[in-house]
Amino acid sequence: MELHRAVVHVLDKQRLADGTSPPATIRLRAADLPAGEQLNALVARLRTLYNSKTGRGYGIFSPDQVGYPLSSFMVGYAQAGWDFIAFTHNAMQLLKQRIDQAALATGGYIFFAHYTEGGEDFMLIASLKNRPGLVFNELLELANQQHIDLDQLHEMARVNLSGWTSGAERYLSFAKRRSSNDDFTRYFREFIGCDEFTQSKALTRGLLEALALYNERPEVTAESRSRHRQIVFEYCEEKRATGERISIRALSGRLSDDAPEAFLDFVNQQADLAVADDFEPDASVYRTLRRISGGDKGIRVSFDADLINKRVIYDRENNALIMRDLPPSLVRLMEDL
Structure with missing residues (x-):
């Protein structure tokens, strides 16, 4: 990974005791964060944490750039005259508008990073929060100290800029909770302006692509490959018959009693695969798994x-x-x- 530029701003929104929420305020940084090992480590940690989430949505930018203008701010990202800091300032003003409409949502540190990985450019946007922690101070006494919470990630989006400009079918993904109506995160998806890709045929195909790669590992025997395909087929048939939705974690448990999270971990490591969670299986796709x-x-x-x-x-x-x-x-x- 090559990190080009990164910056952080503050979005502050309080909830009062009476349940009301005054308008949010923003505090903007005027220049890039200085490059260095700590910044690289932060971006690497965010990528790892994001890839570990099976709850991700996929899609494209809304064509309505008036109602959802974030994509218009990114146009020209690869040109020499494009202003990264100006882009993030415009994005913060838009995010403030969205969060003011979400009564329960609170702000945090809004982190932007532009990097290249695998020959493709990406833009990462994440909402980070502090959490209390304990440290030993200079007197070797316990003291309270705030830390960036890197164990929880509910609001983050990643744009494959190269895929976007080349006309890829899907180039935008975002962290997604099980409830798509969650007021805490809905405002963030509206800020991004994502038309979520929900076609069950494509999402089922993504699952089968992940299974094929999983079966290509050298330690997987021919017998195990056949068994894996049958398990996935039966699981999809079961979910289709009951009207339930696919859970990658539950499917992973069925694929191995000894290592119930092996497939889940494998999927989470495949950053290039659009493997979604919580979708309806498409029979015309998964029935190709039959023998x-x-x-x-x-x-x-x-x-x-x-x-x-x-x-x-x-x-x-x-x-x-x-x-x-x-x-x-x-x-x-x-x-x-």
Whole structure:
């Protein structure tokens, strides 16, 4: 990762004892944060924490740049004359407007970072808060001291700037709680101006892509790959039948009794995959996980359903199966006849 620029501002919004909330105030920093190991460590920690959240939403910027102007502030980010600090100041004014409409929400430190990773540019925007903590002071006595809370992350967005400018299908993601109507975080999503990508077909496809990568690990045997595919298929069928939604954590537990969070941890480490949580599975996608098996006393065949019309062709007219790219072990057996 190469960190280009970063800055932090303060958004202060109080809730009074009578339940009312006066307008928020903002305090703006005039220049970039100085580069250094601590700043790099902060951005790295935020990326790690963000990637560990399965509760993420995905989408694109709203085309309504009048009602949701944040994206218009970012236009020209790659040009020499683009002003990073001016962008963040404009963003803070917009965020103040949004949080003033959210009675229960409070502010914090609003952190902006522009960095490059894997050859692509990203913009990270996160709301951070302090929490009390204990330290030993110079007298070796316990003392209270505020720390940035890096264990909780409810308000953060990440824009793949390269994907945005190249017309990618999805380039925007944000931290998401189970309740999309949560007043604490709704204002932040409206500040970003995200049209959330909720098509179950694409989200189910993302799950299957993650499973395929998970199965490609060298320690996964052919038998385990087949079992994983069957478990995911049965889990999706169950959720579709009951009208429930996919939980990556619950699915991970089914994939392994010995390591119930192994798949969850793997998914969280795949920053480039849009693997969402809390969505309805699409049967036309996940049913490709099935195995087609059958036969009689003289012959028996078995293959994954997604190989149909690829390596396995069904010739309906001649009642025949054509199999291509046969496994070398099977080829050797045929040649030895």
